[in-house]
Each structure stands twice: as C-alpha cells, then as structure tokens.
Amino acid sequence: MSGRVLLSVLMGTALVPFASAHVALWHPSMWGFNVTDQTFSYDNRPVAPLMQMPFSQWWFHNHLSYPPNAGDFFELPAGGTATAELACDKGATSYWPSSQGGDVRQGDSPCPNSPTSAYHTNGIDDLKGCSLAITYKSDPNDVQPEDLAVFSVNQTCVWTRFTDFQIPAEMPACPEGGCICTWNWIHSPDSGSAQMFLTPFRCKVTGATSSKAIMTPQLARRCGADPANGVTEATPSNCTVGAKQALYWWQTERVNMFEGQYSPPFYNDLYDFKDGAQNDIFGDSDVAAAAPSSSSQKAATTSSAQAATAASSTAVADNQNETVVETSTSSSPAAASTTATTTSPKKCKRNAKKGLTESKRSVKKEATEKRSNTAHHARNLGRFVHDSTVH
Numbered sequence: 387m388s389g390r391v392l393l394s395v396l397m398g399t400a401l402v403p404f405a406s407a408h409v410a411l412w413h414p415s416m417w418g419f420n421v422t423d424q425t426f427s428y429d430n431r432p433v434a435p436l437m438q439m440p441f442s443q444w445w446f447h448n449h450l451s452y453p454p455n456a457g458d459f460f461e462l463p464a465g466g467t468a469t470a471e472l473a474c475d476k477g478a479t480s481y482w483p484s485s486q487g488g489d490v491r492q493g494d495s496p497c498p499n500s501p502t503s504a505y506h507t508n509g510i511d512d513l514k515g516c517s518l519a520i521t522y523k524s525d526p527n528d529v530q531p532e533d534l535a536v537f538s539v540n541q542t543c544v545w546t547r548f549t550d551f552q553i554p555a556e557m558p559a560c561p562e563g564g565c566i567c568t569w570n571w572i573h574s575p576d577s578g579s580a581q582m583f584l585t586p587f588r589c590k591v592t593g594a595t596s597s598k599a600i601m602t603p604q605l606a607r608r609c610g611a612d613p614a615n616g617v618t619e620a621t622p623s624n625c626t627v628g629a630k631q632a633l634y635w636w637q638t639e640r641v642n643m644f645e646g647q648y649s650p651p652f653y654n655d656l657y658d659f660k661d662g663a664q665n666d667i668f669g670d671s672d673v674a675a676a677a678p679s680s681s682s683q684k685a686a687t688t689s690s691a692q693a694a695t696a697a698s699s700t701a702v703a704d705n706q707n708e709t710v711v712e713t714s715t716s717s718s719p720a721a722a723s724t725t726a727t728t729t730s731p732k733k734c735k736r737n738a739k740k741g742l743t744e745s746k747r748s749v750k751k752e753a754t755e756k757r758s759n760t761a762h763h764a765r766n767l768g769r770f771v772h773d774s775t776v777h
C-alpha cells in the first residue's frame with residue numbers, strides 16, 4: 387500500500403487511470419468518496435461503469451459501507467442552481483487533496499488530457515444528458531430504486547467539469563436527516579459500451595417555500611423522436627405525466643428500463659426529461675400529509691436495502707423479463723392517469739436487432755454553452771455544507 391502511494395508521488399499524475407476513463411459526480415456528501423481501485427476485489431471506484439451487475443453490486447454503487455461523513459450534504463437551493471463537479475478522477479476536482487494522484491485539474495475539463503471519448507461522447511452534438519434524482523428518506527436502508535424521482539436534468543452533460551443543475555422552486559424541505567440523491571447518466575451508444583453511471587449522495591433542499599410532496603415517481607416512457615432508431619416523429623401522448631423514476635438499465639436485476647444495447651434510455655426529450663428543473667413533479671398532498679404513508683411503507687420494508695421486494699405502492703420488476711404495471715396511490719389526477727407499461731422483452735429484442743444506423747444523428751438542440759465558464763462556476767462552488775451540529 388505505502389509502496390503504491392510512494393510510486394504515485396514519484397510518478398505524479400502518470401498513474402491516474404484515465405485510459406479507461408469514466409465519470410462520477412464528486413462531492414464529500416457521496417457514498418464511496420474515498421473508494422479507490424484497491425478497495426474492492428474489482429475496480430469499484432465511483433467512476434466505474436455499471437453493466438450487467440446484480441442488484442447488490444449496482445445499487446448505491448455497492449458503496450453502502452462507505453457513507454459520507456456525518457453532516458456532509460450537497461445543497462439544493464430551491465429555485466436556484468446547484469453546480470456539481472463531474473470528472474473521471476477525484477484529482478480533477480476541487481476535492482483532489484484526498485485523491486490518489488494529487489492535483490490533476492485542468493480548468494473545466496471533466497477528464498484532463500483526454501479525448502472526449504473518455505467521457506463517452508463523439509462531440510457536443512452527441513451528448514445525451516444526465517440527471518439528479520431525490521427521495522425524501524434519510525436512511526439508505528429504507529430506500530428502493532423506485533423511490534428516486536428525477537428533479538433536474540442537464541441534457542448537455544457530460545461536457546464540462548462544472549455542471550449546473552436547475553432546482554425546482556417548489557422543492558420542499560428535506561427531513562431532519564436530509565434527503566438522499568443520485569446522479570444518473572447513460573451515454574450515447576456510439577461512444578462506449580452499454581452501461582449506466584450512478585453516484586449516490588446526501589442532499590438537502592435549502593430555501594424551501596413550498597411543502598407540496600413530490601408525486602410517487604412513475605416509469606418514464608419513450609416518446610420523443612428517435613431518428614437513430616428509425617422513429618422520425620415524437621409521440622407526446624406516450625410521455626409519462628408527472629414525476630418519473632431514474633432510469634435503471636442494462637443490469638441483471640431490478641432494472642426498470644428494458645431497451646436494447648443500441649437504443650438506451652436517456653435523460654433528454656426521448657423520455658420527456660426536459661432540460662433543467664423538472665417542475666411537473668409535485669402532487670397535491672403536502673410533505674406532512676404524505677408522512678403517514680411513507681412511514682407505513684418504512685415499517686413494511688425490511689431493513690435491508692438489498693431486499694428484492696419493495697413494500698411500496700409501486701410495482702417492481704424482479705428481473706429483466708418481467709412486465710411491470712405501475713399502480714399509483716397518489717391522489718393527484720395527473721399521477722393516477724399515468725399507468726405505465728414497460729417494453730416487452732420481444733420489443734426489447736427487436737430494438738436490439740435494429741442496431742445503430744450509420745446515418746448522422748439529428749441534433750435537436752443548438753449547443754449554446756461555452757466551455758470556458760470556469761470563473762462563473764467557481765463562484766457557485768462550495769455548496770458543500772458542513773453542519774457542525776451533527777457531530
């Protein structure tokens with residue numbers, strides 16, 4: 387171990403494993419903040435992609451035993467902007483002092499000295515978006531994948547290290563122990579293998595003025611134009627109305643998306659994840675009123691986060707071949723009208739067979755951002771809250 391550290395020091399940044407680079411959201415509030423490629427019997431760094439893994443291995447990135455320090459939260463200012471740092475290595479972020487290879491930061495680059503393929507894109511026109519999702523539970527052992535509702539999307543992610551997420555103005559305050567959030571990303575199929583990325587972290591809404599609870603999140607349905615897969619027109623009537631679950635894809639257990647290898651689900655218009663704050667996720671009941679149902683759910687759920695069966699009102703797929711029918715107990719008419727069905731295995735296979743068309747993908751959106759926004763983002767940093775009262 388110490389030999390390795392010494393070698394790292396001697397060789398400086400040379401050891402930073404960017405060659406097979408992938409991306410994580412880095413923040414002291416995350417699970418697995420100090421996990422290295424040596425911590426597990428396999429490379430389970432936070433940046434390691436999740437592919438064809440059993441539930442125990444992909445859920446919380448298998449980092450449940452590596453929680454953040456007490457009192458560390460990522461702040462979500464209601465109606466404001468939260469700036470996250472996305473990078474191939476902790477050394478490329480503000481948190482480099484606790485990284486293996488030291489300071490390798492390079493401005494706004496998520497993967498210093500690397501081609502864009504390091505963050506799985508062929509260019510700015512090939513970005514597919516990432517999201518933040520939240521559950522108003524504080525105990526990770528009470529959380530199920532189906533609890534996580536997407537509340538913010540950045541469709542031009544991953545392109546810069548500092549990535550802004552707009553926070554809905556109506557986000558209610560979290561319980562005393564904070565909320566649990568995830569950063570979620572599925573990249574374009576033309577720049578890397580089929581896989582998903584997930585970083586769990588503790589979060590907290592600040593400046594909340596509303597108490598309306600987020601609806602029980604439903605399965606997101608494919609409803610946008612998809613020229614790469616031969617679908618030229620969007621089908622708005624197929625979109626899921628209201629809060630949507632994060633997308634769990636290409637694992638061997640507990641996925642909620644059954645799309646094929648070359649037609650992944652994305653956090654963009656394809657699944658009606660609008661760029662920015664998801665303002666349509668709030669129901670009619672308020673957080674206090676929702677509490678009894680969530681505590682009965684808590685009581686009915688086993689203490690293990692790995693329990694294969696969720697005791698929530700949401701139907702859960704135990705394996706990839708199961709067709710899921712969602713039932714919602716939400717009193718919101720919008721939520722009640724969204725009865726989601728997932729892709730059948732047959733359709734799944736059909737999609738997989740279609741494969742990638744060679745034709746250029748049409749670009750829905752003009753890329754407007756500048757990459758040299760570092761100064762602005764630097765001002766927005768420091769959303770790392772340290773609540774000394776917790777110690």
Ligand SMILES: *[C@@H]1O[C@H](CO)[C@@H](O)[C@H](O)[C@H]1NC(C)=O
Pocket residue numbers: 419420453454455484
């Ligand atoms: C990570 O490592 C740093 C430096 O060793 C330490 O200060 C910090 O408490 C650690 N964080 C966690 C969550 O273990």
Ligand SMILES: *[C@@H]1O[C@H](CO)[C@@H](O)[C@H](O)[C@H]1NC(C)=O
Pocket residue numbers: 539540541542543546548549550551552661662663755756
């Ligand atoms: C996505 O992040 C980039 C980089 O921080 C930012 O310029 C852009 O405004 C963000 N998009 C949204 C919708 O917040």
Ligand SMILES: *[C@@H]1O[C@H](CO)[C@@H](O)[C@H](O)[C@H]1NC(C)=O
Pocket residue numbers: 606607608609610621624727728729730733
């Ligand atoms: C509607 O959504 C389902 C689930 O994502 C998908 O399988 C189906 O292809 C979609 N239909 C259309 C017309 O887009």
Ligand SMILES: *[C@@H]1O[C@H](CO)[C@@H](O)[C@H](O)[C@H]1NC(C)=O
Pocket residue numbers: 706707731734
């Ligand atoms: C479905 O089940 C079969 C047999 O158990 C398995 O080989 C396959 O990987 C599963 N998943 C899909 C998406 O077909």
